[in-house]
Amino acid sequence: MSIPTDSPTKTLCPYCGVGCGLEVLSASQGKLGDQADNPIWQVRGDRAHPSSQGMVCVKGATIAESLDKDRLLYPMLRDSLDQPFRQVSWDQALDRIVQAIQTVQANFGVDALCMYGSGQFNTEDYYVAQKLFKGCLGTNNFDANSRLCMSSAVSGYIQSLGADGPPCCYEDLDLTDCAFLIGTNTAECHPIIFNRLRRHHKKNADVKMIVVDPRRTQTAEVADLHLAIRPGTDIHLLHGMAHLLLKWGAINPDFMAKCTSGWSDYAELVRHYSPEAVARECGIELADLEQAARYWAKAKRVLSLWSMGVNQSSEGTAKVSTLINLHLMTGQIGKPGAGPFSLTGQPNAMGGREAGGLAHLLPGYRSIKNPQHRAEVEQFWGLAAGQISATPGRVVWDMIRGLETGEVQFLWIAATNPAVSLPDLKRVQAALRRSPFTVYQEAYYPTETCEYAHLLLPAAQWGEATGCTTNSERVVTLCQQFRDRPGEVRPDWMIFAEVGRRLGFESQFWFTEPAEVFAEFSQLTRDRPCDQTGISHDRLRSEGPLQWPCPEGDLSTSNTKRLYTDLQFHTPDRRAQFVAYHPQGMAEPPNPDYPFVFTNGRLYGHWHTQTRTGRIAKIRQMHPNPFLEIHPRDAAKLNLEAGDWVKVRSPRSSAHFPAKITAAIAPGTVFAPMHWGQLWADQAEVNNLTHPQACPQSQQPELKACAVQLERLPKLAASPAIAAASNLTPI
Ligand code: SF4
Numbered sequence: 001m002s003i004p005t006d007s008p009t010k011t012l013c014p015y016c017g018v019g020c021g022l023e024v025l026s027a028s029q030g031k032l033g034d035q036a037d038n039p040i041w042q043v044r045g046d047r048a049h050p051s052s053q054g055m056v057c058v059k060g061a062t063i064a065e066s067l068d069k070d071r072l073l074y075p076m077l078r079d080s081l082d083q084p085f086r087q088v089s090w091d092q093a094l095d096r097i098v099q100a101i102q103t104v105q106a107n108f109g110v111d112a113l114c115m116y117g118s119g120q121f122n123t124e125d126y127y128v129a130q131k132l133f134k135g136c137l138g139t140n141n142f143d144a145n146s147r148l149c150m151s152s153a154v155s156g157y158i159q160s161l162g163a164d165g166p167p168c169c170y171e172d173l174d175l176t177d178c179a180f181l182i183g184t185n186t187a188e189c190h191p192i193i194f195n196r197l198r199r200h201h202k203k204n205a206d207v208k209m210i211v212v213d214p215r216r217t218q219t220a221e222v223a224d225l226h227l228a229i230r231p232g233t234d235i236h237l238l239h240g241m242a243h244l245l246l247k248w249g250a251i252n253p254d255f256m257a258k259c260t261s262g263w264s265d266y267a268e269l270v271r272h273y274s275p276e277a278v279a280r281e282c283g284i285e286l287a288d289l290e291q292a293a294r295y296w297a298k299a300k301r302v303l304s305l306w307s308m309g310v311n312q313s314s315e316g317t318a319k320v321s322t323l324i325n326l327h328l329m330t331g332q333i334g335k336p337g338a339g340p341f342s343l344t345g346q347p348n349a350m351g352g353r354e355a356g357g358l359a360h361l362l363p364g365y366r367s368i369k370n371p372q373h374r375a376e377v378e379q380f381w382g383l384a385a386g387q388i389s390a391t392p393g394r395v396v397w398d399m400i401r402g403l404e405t406g407e408v409q410f411l412w413i414a415a416t417n418p419a420v421s422l423p424d425l426k427r428v429q430a431a432l433r434r435s436p437f438t439v440y441q442e443a444y445y446p447t448e449t450c451e452y453a454h455l456l457l458p459a460a461q462w463g464e465a466t467g468c469t470t471n472s473e474r475v476v477t478l479c480q481q482f483r484d485r486p487g488e489v490r491p492d493w494m495i496f497a498e499v500g501r502r503l504g505f506e507s508q509f510w511f512t513e514p515a516e517v518f519a520e521f522s523q524l525t526r527d528r529p530c531d532q533t534g535i536s537h538d539r540l541r542s543e544g545p546l547q548w549p550c551p552e553g554d555l556s557t558s559n560t561k562r563l564y565t566d567l568q569f570h571t572p573d574r575r576a577q578f579v580a581y582h583p584q585g586m587a588e589p590p591n592p593d594y595p596f597v598f599t600n601g602r603l604y605g606h607w608h609t610q611t612r613t614g615r616i617a618k619i620r621q622m623h624p625n626p627f628l629e630i631h632p633r634d635a636a637k638l639n640l641e642a643g644d645w646v647k648v649r650s651p652r653s654s655a656h657f658p659a660k661i662t663a664a665i666a667p668g669t670v671f672a673p674m675h676w677g678q679l680w681a682d683q684a685e686v687n688n689l690t691h692p693q694a695c696p697q698s699q700q701p702e703l704k705a706c707a708v709q710l711e712r713l714p715k716l717a718a719s720p721a722i723a724a725a726s727n728l729t730p731i
Helices: 058-066 089-106 123-137 151-161 193-201 236-246 253-259 263-270 274-280 286-298 316-330 347-355 372-380 394-404 425-434 448-452 492-502 514-523 537-543 619-620 632-637
Strands: 009-012 021-025 042-047 113-119 143-144 178-182 208-212 225-226 304-307 339-342 409-413 437-440 456-457 465-471 475-479 597-599 629-632 645-649 654-663 669-673 706-712
Touching: 009 475, 021 058, 042 058, 089 113, 089 409, 089 456, 113 123, 113 394, 123 143, 123 347, 123 372, 123 465, 123 492, 123 514, 143 394, 151 316, 151 339, 178 286, 208 286, 225 286, 236 263, 236 274, 236 286, 236 316, 253 316, 263 316, 274 286, 286 316, 304 316, 316 339, 347 465, 394 425, 425 448, 437 448, 448 514, 465 514, 475 537, 492 514, 514 537, 629 632, 629 645, 632 654, 645 669
Parallel strands: 113 143, 113 409, 178 208, 178 304, 208 225, 304 339, 409 437, 437 456, 597 669, 629 654
Antiparallel strands: 009 021, 021 042, 465 475, 597 706, 629 669, 645 654, 645 706
16 A cells, blocks of 8 residues: 555544544654654544544554554464464465365354454444355354443344434533433543533533442542442432432423323333332432432433443343433433433444444344345345345354354454453353364454464554444544555455455455445445445545435435434334333342452553553553452451452452552442453453343343452462563564
């Protein structure tokens, strides 16, 4: 490729779903002098990007430092996990994959093949992988790490509004009267969104911010009202608020009559949730519950925001729909400053949803279970009728179970690190060890998952491939390649397409450029809720980011800021649906043997399993070690002092952390950050503790909460847990 030299390259931060625009300059464009042979990349916020307006957090600002650290540069193969890797050519690697797929297909059937992808993919990567697995191979066993992140938001939106897709936009952060943040530490996890909301909140004394979180997070610190509910009582709280709104008559009967169905069942249900009982159950003051409902009732525009604290739950879909119920009963949707707004964790989890990148989806917000949807996609892909299986594929946890039983014989993992990020980690690691053949496509080496791979494929990362990403407000940005690819790395979509061609699907994988992939994908969104037929690489390059729905030809309807402004929903009767759930609580509540609730989350600087951020000095200095937050009262009972090592044990396994004693966490609950896998610390993996029980609708595991016991470790046994990342050895 030719690297642009006269102006910065526009791209997007590859970390979180906020989707901040970046401009990248090589050293020769900046202040550092001409180092064209070894460019040093400078990154700055893109002031022209509509979503972020030039702002970036520390992750975006330091991203370029990770470009050349510990890169996987060549395909590497080994016959068994106890052997060392040996470098092979791409031809050898691809032949090996094709041979493995064909052998497994012949001996076990296509459903023994699985791929586990990532919200780090560009939309083009997602799309080609869907076409390969769901279309050409005929198995729906493609799932992505978005399963761990936002699949409850997807199923909640579909259930309540008839289709996926957050109806709000970031401008609503500047327009709301009442921001209701539940299960989201936005200040640390989506900092640029939070800064925007906080600015509006600070400037306008009438604007209220309610934060619902068992921890007193940085987000809760600045709220007008912090509801530190007991973990697992979110639905009680929402029903209690609904009860009060109904009792006070603070509802919108006209909106409900015209635009919704199911109200009477829901109204009957919430009558049983008296505020007194709800406050008791949630462990909060009745006055605080009433204040939250009052803020909601008085606001002209209520915006709710949520992320993993709601989604990562065995009743995640119920929580999402119950929250949407509050919007429906008060008519707080389809207008500026209002609506239920899920904050996406990963940079392109949204694009993955649009491209069909989960085991139950097809491109264009289609469903595997819908025969018409399957037929449309088969026809479009030039495949025989019935080629796409009617059975939803294995979600990631079913892939793990399939490895245990031998039903899964081939696993292809790309751009994710399941040897750290999946629940019940020891079980996952044992299952991965049993895999007959695992391909791992990744930009970095080592990661913890490398240990379980037979074949490593070097993938292009940020800046080394061009493709599209959709952020939380449905804005599609073209992320442009700005540097040559090191070694022999290849873009993910290109690898999938080459395997497709070698399997004999030449006509399906004709693409030579990512723009061609996007052009084909966008045709599958025609007349769908996520219509992107008006978007192309060329248009994005010349006009900048575009928001969907963006249908071809009719530019007056493109860049639609909000969905449902016409109050027509995507349900069969065009009405939004109230859904009535009684709360189930945590799947694994505390008990006499495991008396504490363990919860976990992100820190401001780190990203997921540190594959990138662990390699950036500034971020490592910012967050050098894992820790366990514990309330002073609990610490005193355990005779713990700050810095003492604590063994945390769940029914599955244990982890060790130094204690951080703080009243920010409620008594009875402990918190640890999620970022430390075995490469970065010894025995500090939070997922040694978590369990895989999942929401029955979304199949999203309850990563946020499990029951644990605590034990103070003897002083001398302390301190083994912080491993030096400098021990990493390049391949
Ligand atoms: S807020 Fe998210 S997208 Fe924006 S710079 Fe930070 S990590 Fe990147």
